[in-house]
């Protein structure tokens with residue numbers, strides 16, 4: 001495996017407050033990585049820095065060992081193959097599930113061409129494959145607005161995958177989900193990893209356990225511990241600042 005994303009000595013302050021404090025972190029290509037930590041630990045700011053939404057004061061963020069992401073903006077990072085899913089699902093509610101995926105396919109198409117012209121066999125195949133992956137084939141013809149919260153989250157993940165990103169950043173996907181949906185989401189992200197690198201920020205420990213992946217614990221903008229969930233859960237400082245006794 002090779003390092004796909006490397007944060008090296010990254011710092012970022014807001015009005016003198018160090019939100020990110022000498023943060024160094026390496027993620028391998030195809031890896032599934034969970035980021036946990038208390039409120040205000042810097043998880044969102046870290047994602048903002050990776051996508052170019054926020055610029056660090058100092059440090060490097062290397063992409064595929066060649067591009068420094070601190071010099072790109074959000075559009076630039078998207079072009080490089082970095083996709084981000086925010087906590088709240090944003091799907092086109094008045095379009096069908098299938099059309100939502102079609103609209104998200106990578107090639108440049110106008111909405112008109114996507115919705116009213118015949119699809120190529122390749123597009124039809126790809127849409128079917130993505131619907132299968134996110135377990136929405138049986139509701140392909142439904143309006144997206146009629147889906148459950150969990151299904152909307154999966155649809156949005158499917159839409160992101162339609163762009164074939166190298167790295168997927170996923171922010172608290174399990175929030176608001178039923179237990180069954182939470183477990184299904186963990187299974188989905190595990191399926192996606194390998195072909196894509198996936199970094200997921202989450203507070204739900206049952207979900208993180210189900211991800212069964214390397215975990216990074218952030219605290220005060222710095223890596224406090226890293227390793228399997230069992231490993232970091234046994235760390236005294238992690239128990240102190242985050243997991244509780």
Ligand SMILES: Nc1ncnc2c1ncn2[C@@H]1O[C@H](COP(=O)(O)OP(=O)(O)OP(=O)(O)O)[C@@H](O)[C@H]1O
Nearest residue numbers: 014015018019037038039040041042043044045046
């Ligand atoms: N644009 C900003 N201006 C001022 N302060 C900010 C800004 N963005 C983040 N911060 C501060 O930086 C710290 C880290 O915030 P961040 O949202 O990255 O933490 P987090 O780990 O994602 O927290 P949560 O789990 O609550 O989402 C917080 O104290 C926050 O108030």
